[in-house]
Amino acid sequence: MSVPLSHVLIVASLMFAMGLGCVVAWRANVIMMLIGIEIMLNAVMLTFVGGSAHWGIADGQLFSLMLMALTSAEVSLALAMVVYLHRRKQTVNTDQFDSMKG
Amino acid sequence: MEATLFYILAAVLLIGTLLAITARQAVRSIVYLVTSFFALALMFYLLGAPLIAAFEVIIYAGAIMVLFLFVIMMLELESPEKLAKPHFKNWLPALLLAGAVVGALVVLLCSRLQAVPPGFTEIPVRQFAFALFKQYGVAVEVVSMQLLFALVGALYLGRRR
Structure with a gap:
């Protein structure tokens, strides 16, 4: 394939910027914040796979596999916590979870 | 041919992600995100990583996004009219951060460091x-x-x- 590496990196960084914007803009909604984190991690995976293909070493693909395992663990724990918090407060609005505020 | 396919997939990926982060309901956002992850899996395949592409479809689009969908439907969130859409005030810092990333990208592209030869090895x-x-x-x-x-x-x- 005759696409330069910089174009892959441009796509990945635009995707990362979108995920960052999603986390910051939807900071009142826990589920949309988690979706933003997913987008950012996928952008990082695209960077790893692009670098791995560019230099012909399998390490980048390996790290994206590790990242996938990390993400599945993180999402299962975070969604369990969302269900737990929703059971307690009946909302996913982060502004309601202020019981530790002094 | 493959390069054209790559740019089409990149457009699908970016537009899908943009629609996902601006969607009004969380379920629609998940569906847009599944679309963009399928495009990402095809990009991985084009970049010579067939195993990662398969895992992307199976684990990301197949398991994690369905888990999100289950939780959203299980929680019975309040009707979408009441779900607070972020105001312009909330989008401002997000646009600022994304603009910083894009600005850094533009500066980097204008400086023309050194041209790496194109080409990927599978x-x-x-x-x-x-x-x-x-x-x-x-x-x-x-x-x-x-x-x-x-x-x-x-x-x-x-x-x-």
Whole structure:
């Protein structure tokens, strides 16, 4: 394939910027914040796979596999916590979870 | 041919992600995100990573996004009219941060560092598996422990009391 590496990196960084914007803009909604984190991690995976293909070493693909395992663990724990918090407060609005505020 | 396909997939990926982060309902956002992850999986395949592409479809689009969908439908969130859409005030810092990233990108592209020759080498699954189990065997063990901890933690958080 005759696409330069910089174009892959441009796509990945635009995707990362979108995920960052999603986390910051939807900071009142826990589920949309988690979706933003997913987008950012996928952008990082695209960077790893692009670098791995560019230099012909399998390490980048390996790290994206590790990242996938990390993400599945993180999402299962975070969604369990969302269900737990929703059971307690009946909302996913982060502004309601202020019981530790002094 | 492959380069054209790559740019089409990049457009699908970016537009899908943009629609996902501006969607009004969380379910629509998940569906847009599944579309963009399929495009991302095809990009991985074009970049010579067939195993990662398969895992992207199976684990990301197939398992994680369906988990999100289950939780959103299980929680019975309030009707979408009441779900607070972020105001322009909330989008402002997000646009600022994204603009900083894009600005850094533009500066980097204008400086023209050194042209790396285009071209990707495909990595066969044999080389991938050899590196995974010979060189990074400890990492596989650590990841399996991590998944076990996540399982136990999710069971602890989800138990009835």
